[in-house]
Amino acid sequence: MSTKIDGKQVAATIKADLAERVNKLKAQGVVPGLGTLLVGEDPGSMKYVAGKHADCQEVGITSVKKELPADASFGQIAEAVRELNDDPACTGFIVQLPLPKGVDENAIINMIDPAKDADGMHPYNLGELVLHVRADIATPLPCTPRGVLELLDAYNIDLEGKEVCVLGRGITIGRTIGLLLTRNAVNATVTLCHTGTCDVADHMRRADVIIAAMGSAGFVTPDKIKEGTVLVDVGVSRVFDEEAGRYRIKGDVDKACYDKASAYTPNPGGVGPMTRAMLLANVVEMAERSSR
Numbered sequence: 001m002s003t004k005i006d007g008k009q010v011a012a013t014i015k016a017d018l019a020e021r022v023n024k025l026k027a028q029g030v031v032p033g034l035g036t037l038l039v040g041e042d043p044g045s046m047k048y049v050a051g052k053h054a055d056c057q058e059v060g061i062t063s064v065k066k067e068l069p070a071d072a073s074f075g076q077i078a079e080a081v082r083e084l085n086d087d088p089a090c091t092g093f094i095v096q097l098p099l100p101k102g103v104d105e106n107a108i109i110n111m112i113d114p115a116k117d118a119d120g121m122h123p124y125n126l127g128e129l130v131l132h133v134r135a136d137i138a139t140p141l142p143c144t145p146r147g148v149l150e151l152l153d154a155y156n157i158d159l160e161g162k163e164v165c166v167l168g169r170g171i172t173i174g175r176t177i178g179l180l181l182t183r184n185a186v187n188a189t190v191t192l193c194h195t196g197t198c199d200v201a202d203h204m205r206r207a208d209v210i211i212a213a214m215g216s217a218g219f220v221t222p223d224k225i226k227e228g229t230v231l232v233d234v235g236v237s238r239v240f241d242e243e244a245g246r247y248r249i250k251g252d253v254d255k256a257c258y259d260k261a262s263a264y265t266p267n268p269g270g271v272g273p274m275t276r277a278m279l280l281a282n283v284v285e286m287a288e289r290s291s292r
Helices: 009-027 044-058 074-086 105-110 125-130 141-152 175-181 200-206 272-290
Strands: 033-039 062-068 094-096 163-167 191-195 209-212 230-233 236-240 246-250
Touching: 009 044, 009 141, 009 272, 033 044, 033 074, 033 272, 044 062, 044 272, 062 074, 074 094, 074 105, 094 272, 125 175, 141 175, 141 230, 141 272, 163 175, 163 200, 175 191, 191 200
Parallel strands: 033 062, 033 094, 163 191, 163 209, 209 230
Antiparallel strands: 236 246
């Protein structure tokens, strides 16, 4: 029987530990704070940011919110980033993407103080991840890739020497998770598949673990995996449900694969809660570093 990997349960355990660490920091006069910069009123982005601040309240982290209208200029957005960099109440922050059309997102991300980069996506922090293959890393890690590894570790899924097939080369997951998987501490062998890969299914059938982050609903089907594969579903697609008459979120892994897998993450309820938990972990760790 395959094992359902419950991200909600693991995330709850992590949050409980973070709450204890936050209380210890407060006893030392250090209060962790998560800042968010939201530009515009995109419903998905607003909901996402609101969820982050609800998580903060749950573990005792201060919320620092900045909001700008959709027609905010590059200069106004840049100034908001500078204010968060300089705000002592904010130990880490994110700029919610996407930004309005025409705004250079990379330029804005580059303005974030790497020591306050709660998403772990600043070029400096990604560079540190590339450099420190053998040593411990003392900079923020990308939230979703870190969440995937924490989730598998919680279920004692050993990746040492395993063949891992990553589907998708996006910077937030596909390209960055390979950096974590190939560190000495993990020691997996990674194949990164994308739209230019010939015979993706052949790579998938050889894999011990498949991490799907394509945003292609139901792409991973039973005929493309071997018996006993571990399936990690990070994909998100909005698919119209004719029977229900509304859109639903679907992952990259067809549920028909679950019986053939040794373990799988449901979607939703798998990796998503871990991403949010890792954001909190980054913020708490930043505060811990600043208190030393």
